[in-house]
Amino acid sequence: MGDSKNIRVAVRVRPLNRRELEQNQRNIIKVLDHTTLMFDPDEDEDEFFFHGMKQTHRDITKRVKKKLTMEYDDVFDAEANNEAIFETCTKPLVQSVMDGYNCSVFVYGATGAGKTFTMLGSEECRGITFLTMKELFRQIDSLSNARKFDIGISYLEVYNELVMNLLTKSGPLKLREDSSGVVVSGLILKQIHNAEELLDLLALGNQNRTQHPTDANAESSRSHAIFQVHIRMVDKSTGQKRTVKLSMIDLAGSERAASTKGIGIRFKEGANINKSLLALGNCINKLADGLKHIPYRDSNLTRILKDSLGGNCQTLMIANISPSSLTYDDTYNTLKYASRAKKIRTSLKQNIVPTNVPKEFLVKKVNEQAAEIERLKARLKDMEEQKSAAVAAAKSAPAGFTMPSEALLNTWRSRIDQCYATVRKAQEHYFNLQSKEKILNLRSKLKAQVESIKKIVTLDGKHLNADIARLEASIDRYNKQVTRQKDEMNRWAKRYKDAMKSLEALREEIRASDLATLLGFYVRAKDYEIDANKSNYKKNHVMKINMIYTDENKQLEKIMALSAEIVQQDYLLLRSMGRLDNVTLEKMEQMARLDIYTRGVRFTDDDDHNELMKEVNITDTSFDEITNLSDCADFPAPSDVEADCGVKRLNDEDESESENERKKAKEDHNKQLEFKRPKALRPLNLQPKSLSVKSTVSRKTPTKTQKTTTITQFKVPKLIVSNPPKPSSAKKRQKVANSSTSSNDTSDTSDGPDENGGIGNSTFCIEGDKDATSSLFSNVLVGSNVDPHVLKKVLRRASMKGNVISKVTLTLNKENRKFSPKRVGKSPRPLLRTNSSRPHTSAASVINRYRMMKAGSAAGASSSSAVPGNSGDGKSNTYDSDSDRKIRNIRK
Numbered sequence: 001m002g003d004s005k006n007i008r009v010a011v012r013v014r015p016l017n018r019r020e021l022e023q024n025q026r027n028i029i030k031v032l033d034h035t036t037l038m039f040d041p042d043e044d045e046d047e048f049f050f051h052g053m054k055q056t057h058r059d060i061t062k063r064v065k066k067k068l069t070m071e072y073d074d075v076f077d078a079e080a081n082n083e084a085i086f087e088t089c090t091k092p093l094v095q096s097v098m099d100g101y102n103c104s105v106f107v108y109g110a111t112g113a114g115k116t117f118t119m120l121g122s123e124e125c126r127g128i129t130f131l132t133m134k135e136l137f138r139q140i141d142s143l144s145n146a147r148k149f150d151i152g153i154s155y156l157e158v159y160n161e162l163v164m165n166l167l168t169k170s171g172p173l174k175l176r177e178d179s180s181g182v183v184v185s186g187l188i189l190k191q192i193h194n195a196e197e198l199l200d201l202l203a204l205g206n207q208n209r210t211q212h213p214t215d216a217n218a219e220s221s222r223s224h225a226i227f228q229v230h231i232r233m234v235d236k237s238t239g240q241k242r243t244v245k246l247s248m249i250d251l252a253g254s255e256r257a258a259s260t261k262g263i264g265i266r267f268k269e270g271a272n273i274n275k276s277l278l279a280l281g282n283c284i285n286k287l288a289d290g291l292k293h294i295p296y297r298d299s300n301l302t303r304i305l306k307d308s309l310g311g312n313c314q315t316l317m318i319a320n321i322s323p324s325s326l327t328y329d330d331t332y333n334t335l336k337y338a339s340r341a342k343k344i345r346t347s348l349k350q351n352i353v354p355t356n357v358p359k360e361f362l363v364k365k366v367n368e369q370a371a372e373i374e375r376l377k378a379r380l381k382d383m384e385e386q387k388s389a390a391v392a393a394a395k396s397a398p399a400g401f402t403m404p405s406e407a408l409l410n411t412w413r414s415r416i417d418q419c420y421a422t423v424r425k426a427q428e429h430y431f432n433l434q435s436k437e438k439i440l441n442l443r444s445k446l447k448a449q450v451e452s453i454k455k456i457v458t459l460d461g462k463h464l465n466a467d468i469a470r471l472e473a474s475i476d477r478y479n480k481q482v483t484r485q486k487d488e489m490n491r492w493a494k495r496y497k498d499a500m501k502s503l504e505a506l507r508e509e510i511r512a513s514d515l516a517t518l519l520g521f522y523v524r525a526k527d528y529e530i531d532a533n534k535s536n537y538k539k540n541h542v543m544k545i546n547m548i549y550t551d552e553n554k555q556l557e558k559i560m561a562l563s564a565e566i567v568q569q570d571y572l573l574l575r576s577m578g579r580l581d582n583v584t585l586e587k588m589e590q591m592a593r594l595d596i597y598t599r600g601v602r603f604t605d606d607d608d609h610n611e612l613m614k615e616v617n618i619t620d621t622s623f624d625e626i627t628n629l630s631d632c633a634d635f636p637a638p639s640d641v642e643a644d645c646g647v648k649r650l651n652d653e654d655e656s657e658s659e660n661e662r663k664k665a666k667e668d669h670n671k672q673l674e675f676k677r678p679k680a681l682r683p684l685n686l687q688p689k690s691l692s693v694k695s696t697v698s699r700k701t702p703t704k705t706q707k708t709t710t711i712t713q714f715k716v717p718k719l720i721v722s723n724p725p726k727p728s729s730a731k732k733r734q735k736v737a738n739s740s741t742s743s744n745d746t747s748d749t750s751d752g753p754d755e756n757g758g759i760g761n762s763t764f765c766i767e768g769d770k771d772a773t774s775s776l777f778s779n780v781l782v783g784s785n786v787d788p789h790v791l792k793k794v795l796r797r798a799s800m801k802g803n804v805i806s807k808v809t810l811t812l813n814k815e816n817r818k819f820s821p822k823r824v825g826k827s828p829r830p831l832l833r834t835n836s837s838r839p840h841t842s843a844a845s846v847i848n849r850y851r852m853m854k855a856g857s858a859a860g861a862s863s864s865s866a867v868p869g870n871s872g873d874g875k876s877n878t879y880d881s882d883s884d885r886k887i888r889n890i891r892k
């Protein structure tokens with residue numbers, strides 16, 4: 001938003017002073033009008049008489065007059081006072097300052113030409129500085145309600161190229177340039193509040209200003225004085241900030257040294273003045289020629305005036321001249337400079353400080369306008385749609401149909417809108433309340449579940465009571481909330497029903513009207529809106545339920561992880577104590593299967609699914625009846641329209657059909673899974689694996705499928721170990737257990753691979769002195785992976801102790817042979833293994849523990865142990881009683 005403007009140039013001609021009058025000098029300035037003057041005009045008595053006769057030729061002893069007509073923005077003759085100059089030249093600048101533009105006024109001219117008089121004036125005739133500042137304060141006062149002002153002034157002089165502060169006595173100041181222009185380092189602004197304060201400061205500054213009498217002026221100013229007013233304005237409504245600067249510059253006289261007759265210091269002063277003014281002249285010339293490089297840095301004066309001459313500033317130059325022929329050359333130079341300066345153009349822009357404008361204000365404004373634009377756009381679109389729909393309806397209308405008036409249509413539309421708005425409101429409340437109720441019920445149910453788990457697992461009765469009390473309190477709270485909102489829900493259900501009835505009545509009315517077809521489109525669109533809202537409410541409800549279940553699952557995961565650890569420890573403990581009965585094993589097996597089901601194969605059965613749907617579904621049948629609008633035969637109902645468009649809506653039948661299909665597919669899938677269940681997912685066989693021991697086996701090199709070892713001349717007790725049946729068949733297992741039990745008193749009881757369903761079978765039978773070896777066998781049999789070598793060793797030790805073992809045959813099936821040697825004698829892999837902890841109890845460590853216990857027990861303790869296979873109690877668990885007895889013996 002930059003604007004460029006020429007420097008405004010005014011010329012002021014002062015009256016002849018006393019000296020000039022005394023010398024009766026010729027007047028070289030003739031003011032032609034308020035913008036034009038003539039330099040060096042002809043004199044009135046210029047006629048040349050010779051011998052009393054008027055001559056036609058001129059007096060050759062006299063110089064030829066220049067008679068230069070010069071035009072400026074303003075020309076003031078000797079009659080003009082400071083007030084007139086202010087009114088014409090500087091008053092408009094005050095307005096520019098208030099608008100946020102920097103302004104500069106500088107006076108130029110030879111010594112004694114009246115620069116200081118113009119700027120400062122006298123007691124009787126105030127200068128333009130005072131008058132301008134007075135106007136500035138007047139305008140500030142008038143704007144004080146809308147803006148906040150801060151005013152600071154500075155008064156500097158440039159003397160012999162040194163910058164001095166005229167308001168405080170300090171040393172020379174330095175000039176530096178930054179993004180905002182030339183800045184005087186260390187300059188402190190004086191705050192003023194009215195024009196009178198300014199007068200005091202000006203007087204103070206003038207006292208400090210360097211003045212010396214010269215031949216040309218008794219009070220000649222020997223320095224350039226720069227008076228600046230810095231104004232900061234803050235708009236109270238918008239917070240917009242502006243900082244502006246008004247500069248009033250009184251230059252030292254642009255005289256020639258000869259005219260002042262200065263010597264010594266005065267000569268040096270004059271030289272410096274001329275140097276700076278020469279630099280100023282150069283800058284003016286180059287600026288007038290439109291050159292890019294301007295030598296501002298040639299002097300401190302031009303540096304300070306940089307802004308005023310070529311920057312962002314509205315500048316006024318007042319050229320002061322004397323009309324006397326005594327200063328002919330100085331006046332001519334001044335006028336030439338003024339003419340050159342007139343050509344300078346400065347760029348202007350408002351000094352708004354963008355960073356300080358409160359963002360909130362702008363953002364708010366932009367948002368408001370954007371919302372307004374959106375609103376208008378939507379309205380326009382709406383109107384266009386309505387128009388095109390109406391046009392389409394009119395086109396498809398039968399012959400003789402006349403387009404209804406816009407006013408009539410608007411009346412219908414507003415009635416329809418109102419009716420649907422009531423329905424929407426009631427619908428929203430009713431759905432929300434329904435969702436809330438279901439969520440409360442669900443939370444209550446989940447709390448009850450937590451309560452039951454707590455009752456099972458909490459060992460500390462004190463805490464249990466407190467926890468349960470808390471849970472019951474929250475369940476109570478949920479129930480109360482449900483009861484409380486029941487009334488509200490009924491109320492909104494009624495309102496919803498009423499709204500739908502009113503809507504139905506309106507639809508009836510529309511159907512009966514002439515505009516049924518036209519308005520039918522509109523009503524249908526509204527129906528879709530209602531449907532869309534309904535779907536949205538359902539979606540939100542399902543999301544909430546999902547969140548609750550997700551939280552719940554996290555809790556259950558924690559509980560499961562802890563429980564698994566406990567189960568694992570208990571399992572190992574029971575096994576070490578020989579307390580693993582079939583019931584426990586069966587449960588463990590079930591748990592292992594559950595573990596499989598959690599791997600994404602199936603996670604909920606049909607009952608669970610129905611239960612879940614109850615929680616999720618927030619639209620009951622009665623509600624659907626209320627909301628069903630498809631019975632309006634005249635309008636295609638949304639479902640019909642969808643069907644037309646190929647969209648199939650699911651009704652209850654479809655749903656049940658698809659539900660059945662889903663179930664079937666799920667069952668098929670499960671069946672497939674059962675057949676194709678990968679090996680890794682098979683239920684773990686928690687029974688200890690056992691060996692088949694046949695009565696007679698030769699000590700041959702074992703084949704690939706069978707390894708046999710014959711140990712003769714050993715007397716061992718008879719021990720029957722039944723192989724557990726396949727976990728998939730409990731019946732079969734029972735049968736096998738019974739058969740092994742029933743045959744436990746025979747020496748060769750192997751069921752054989754075929755009978756027990758494959759290679760998992762092993763049974764061994766050892767005969768001998770049962771008293772002497774029972775404890776040894778128990779050691780071996782604690783581990784599920786009985787290594788033949790270990791057994792061999794045991795038997796050898798037994799024989800070394802003097803036991804007589806008649807005949808033992810070990811038959812190892814293929815599966816047993818596959819055991820890695822490293823794992824021989826160790827415990828099976830744990831049922832549930834966590835990453836952090838491996839089971840600390842292995843079969844080997846149990847064996848060791850038993851050995852240690854055994855070593856500590858009495859020497860004859862083992863002699864009374866029973867032979868497990870001979871318990872004869874008819875139960876399948878032959879370990880159990882055996883282990884019990886052994887542990888009892890050890891404890892003894």
Ligand SMILES: Nc1ncnc2c1ncn2[C@@H]1O[C@H](COP(=O)(O)OP(=O)(O)OP(=O)(O)O)[C@@H](O)[C@H]1O
Binds near residue numbers: 110220222
């Ligand atoms: N327009 C005027 N009307 C009456 N007197 C004037 C006018 N202009 C100047 N004078 C008088 O002329 C004398 C010199 O004026 P002034 O001091 O203003 O000159 P100057 O240009 O500032 O000189 P310098 O450059 O030496 O300071 C002063 O006595 C002043 O009163």
